[in-house]
Amino acid sequence: MLLDDTNVISVLPVEAEEWRQPLIDYLKHGKLLDDPRHRSKIREEEANQAMEEAHSGVCKAHQSGPKLHFQLKIMGYYWPNMVKDCLEHAKRCQACQFHANFIHQPPEPLHPTAASWPFDA
Template sequence: MDPIADYLQNGTLPESPDQARKLKRITTRYCLIEGHLYRKGKSLPFLRCLHPDDAKWALDEVHLGDCGNHVSGERLAYQVLRMGYYWPTIHQDAKKFAQSCEP
């Protein structure tokens, strides 16, 4: 997500023409608001993009937090999305997190 934020903020593109074209196409789904990267969602207007450390916090908070109920991976990913957060590997990370949880 760093190349996306860098392109939106500074207009910096990769040197490879193929990667530059791909980055331009992908960035149409993103925007910067007050220095934070957001993905334009389908059902929710904007989803804040998280880095891997923050993503682990979000998974932990939903799965084990005050309102947590130890849900499965897909349901966990859905709940994090409803909280307004996003990262590219959210579904794989949620599944792996739920499988590693002690019952």
């Protein structure tokens, strides 16, 4: 018995009461729910997804907050608290905090040294 080389994709319709339906309606038609709390939640989820993708997504650039803001603006995103959200997102990134430009050695007092040949040029 030989198998056919065609790809089979099964698609199931989404029920109207399902939790994904508001997201699908927003992404397909730009339609938001009437409840302002749900509206902000959907927009917030989209903003978090955009920040995550730009910060540590395909390219894994892990740029700082201002650079992340700049990248999102180039990609066509904008929301009122965008700069603040980008700064907070970069601060929460565990990989960025681990590899940050910090001195990881405890401070030690300086020890002055005397030159062995004071006027040697």
